[in-house]
Amino acid sequence: MNRRxxxxxxxxxxxxxxFEPVLPYEIKPSKKRLALLIDITKPFxxxxxxxxxxxxxxxxxxxDPKHKIKWIWPERFSDVFSEQIDMPKEITIPVLCNHCxxxxxxxxxxTKATFKRKDGIVMMDYHRCIGCRxxxxxxxxxxxxxxxxDPKPFIKGSNPKFPTRTKGVVEKCNFCAERxxxxxxxxxxxxxxxxxxxxxLSEMKDLISNRYCLRRKPDLGTSPSVYYLI
Amino acid sequence: MKxxxxxxxxxxxxIFASIVAFxxxxxxxxxxxxxxxxKAEGKCVQEKDFMKKEHMKILNQxxxxxxxxxxxxxxxxxxxxxxxxxxxxxxxxHKRESxxxxxxxxxxxxxxxxxxxxxxTK
Numbered sequence: 001m002n003r004r005x006x007x008x009x010x011x012x013x014x015x016x017x018x019f020e021p022v023l024p025y026e027i028k029p030s031k032k033r034l035a036l037l038i039d040i041t042k043p044f045x046x047x048x049x050x051x052x053x054x055x056x057x058x059x060x061x062x063x064d065p066k067h068k069i070k071w072i073w074p075e076r077f078s079d080v081f082s083e084q085i086d087m088p089k090e091i092t093i094p095v096l097c098n099h100c101x102x103x104x105x106x107x108x109x110x111t112k113a114t115f116k117r118k119d120g121i122v123m124m125d126y127h128r129c130i131g132c133r134x135x136x137x138x139x140x141x142x143x144x145x146x147x148x149x150d151p152k153p154f155i156k157g158s159n160p161k162f163p164t165r166t167k168g169v170v171e172k173c174n175f176c177a178e179r180x181x182x183x184x185x186x187x188x189x190x191x192x193x194x195x196x197x198x199x200x201l202s203e204m205k206d207l208i209s210n211r212y213c214l215r216r217k218p219d220l221g222t223s224p225s226v227y228y229l230i
Numbered sequence: 231m232k233x234x235x236x237x238x239x240x241x242x243x244x245i246f247a248s249i250v251a252f253x254x255x256x257x258x259x260x261x262x263x264x265x266x267x268x269k270a271e272g273k274c275v276q277e278k279d280f281m282k283k284e285h286m287k288i289l290n291q292x293x294x295x296x297x298x299x300x301x302x303x304x305x306x307x308x309x310x311x312x313x314x315x316x317x318x319x320x321x322x323x324h325k326r327e328s329x330x331x332x333x334x335x336x337x338x339x340x341x342x343x344x345x346x347x348x349x350x351t352k
Contacts, residue, residue, distance in 0.1 A: 119300075
């Protein structure tokens, strides 16, 4: 190869790097997708559901709103669905990670600490989390919390069977993956008196199609797995 | 051949050599005692010699399986059922203070398992 050829090839190579398409991170569709239906027409003890989750996952109770850790928490219906529907009566509903079919948090995670399981659970591997908080910026639902301080002193009712988290990692609801794999239903579903229904989406199609139901911010295209039956 | 500053160089070399050799000689005279590990009840997942070298690899395999691949089902070794868990399996027989920490502090390794898996919340 002479000098002229070398410069030609090098030039073409350099130009081609500019036009290299930026491939989106591939997120495979779930094979059998898990979903949670929340029937907000039936009154139920929201606090009992939240407490069950907090206890099962060693979630600290930190008063400072800047340091608060939330997996599932109460929110006013009008704040959550204001752009979709007007509710004549003000009610409180539980909100949590939506375990989106197309999760933006998985797309942005630089270490694959957040990933999507085959059953649709958007799962976190805290061992890999480097605390960059890209996922928190990407999540349109504010479902993620960052451990600014060591959470251990703030844990009230502890569950020795579940690990705690450490300072510097992001955390969120895991759809009780550890309980599902042991054939138990999620912690929040148990005390809900039938208002929270958990299962495979394909098996709950009738319930969803027979009722009027909402999902949070559907126009973003994330396709949440948490449905609110109203 | 003439050596300059012999009176300074030779003692200097001697001092340097003795400083370098001191830790080795010190350890020869009174060797630090090897860690004594607490005896544990129950049957371990593998033999002692294997666990000595490879326990971290087993823990990593369990971790990858449980967290990333969703393989949480219990494992059977020689007919005994084990749950893939540091907190729920290993620490059931071994106490952290009298077992894990003994070797880790002897070898000056600081595994970060305990940040989350100590089983304590305080």
